[in-house]
Amino acid sequence: MKEFKSILTAYGKVDFHKHQAALATVIRVHGSSYRSPGARMLITNDGRWVGSISGGCLEGDALRKARSVMSDKKPMVVTYDTREESNQNLGIGLGCNGVIDVLIEPVVPGDAHNPLAIFEQFMTAQEPLAMATVFSGEKIGQKFLINNRGEEYSGQLTEAPESLKRGLQQLFETKKSETLCFEIGNDFVDVFLELIEPAISLILFGGGFDARPVSQLAKSLGWEVQVTDECVAHIAPVFFPEADKLSLCHRDFIDRDFRITPYTACVLMSHNYEYDRDVLVKLLSCPTPYIGILGPRKRFDKMLEEFAQRNMKFSDEQIHRVHSPIGLDIGAEAPDEIALSIASEIQSVFSSRSGGFLKYRQGPIHHRDAGSDQVFKQVYLKGEPISKTGQG
Secondary structure, eight states: OHHHHHHHHHHHHOOTTTOOEEEEEEEEEEEOOSSOTTOEEEEETTSOEEEOSSSSSSHHHHHHHHHHHHHHTOOEEEEEEOSTTTOGGGTSOOOOOEEEEEEEEEEOTTOTTOHHHHHHHHTTOSSOEEEEEEOSSTTTTOEEEEETTSOEEEESOTTOOHHHHHHHHHHHHHOOOEEEEEEETTEEEEEEEEEEOOOOEEEEEOOOTTHHHHHHHHHHTTOEEEEEESOGGGGOTTTOTTOSEEEEOOGGGHHHHOOOOTTEEEEEOOSOHHHHHHHHHHHTTSOOSEEEEOSOHHHHHHHHHHHHHTTOOOOHHHHHTEESSOSOOSOOOSHHHHHHHHHHHHHHHHTTOOOOOGGGOSSOSSOOOTTTTSSOSEEEETTEEEEOOSOO
8 A cells, every 4th residue: 555655646746748657567477576466666758666566677678668658548568577597588687487467557647547546546445445457458457446345436447247346346355366357348358356455554552752663664664653642741743753643542532532443453552551451441342453562461461360350251353363462573672673573563464474484484475376377367258257277
């Protein structure tokens, strides 16, 4: 989401009386690549770009292709073969061992197919959206969005078949982008399906000195940050200049004054035991997937003992969301290091990853389509999926 924000900010600054622009999107990967499908960058004809589609290897060539798209006002798909034995045509050594398809679209303000016009709409959405982008055939570049209730949110594709809508609806369960082939009109076309989720929202309960680096790091990651405390001296703007909101809020009104969603992470770091305990009671009934408590494990154990004495019962699922001690085990000691540990744990929870060493991970680092060595994963014919393996 941070990349979307950066691209839209840059888009708003382009003087289209003097410049032209295009948007490049990674829409399919076979094998390995530096960026996953959904990575984007905005390119202008003066040689500038915001975002990225690789580790710097492809951007130069994408700029040259983008100039052609800007001139013709027609989208195109460029395929980059980054396998060591096949990348000499690019004139650079890549060695990523993958094939990357990149959709490059013209960005023209006021045009019905301007991709950033749709992005501006879903940036304000406070719910996950699933978006389909056609990248072959006559409708190349056209998009279609739905929300998690199956309602059409926006889009340029007026003939979206039911099979496409079902494919988008599945993303809310799998949370994995993929490329499929659909019959739209009288043509079979490749479609990139991706889940677009709201940015992580972080609420810090307690505005002490060690909360400041957490706020700074979270903002650098593109998260929305709110800081609240019962002591007005702790939430002076000079201490949290980057925070989106500072609130003086009594613990009894936490659930009233804050909108806590499945995309909200909550961190208790007030150093006040009773405050943290009382706020925790409120948070356990909220849909937040992450509650972190600064301090030793025995502090949280004491809270659980008090809850039991008061006959306050919470489910295993509710307690499982509590992380105490907070953070990943990286040997953090100083406040900046602790902030890194906390932010890393939050990211791992929202990404459904363990936070371990990647060198011990079995399988690819990034998600790949099952059957990524095939041109198509599935073909939808008459509303039903047919496996297409290339074996006849």
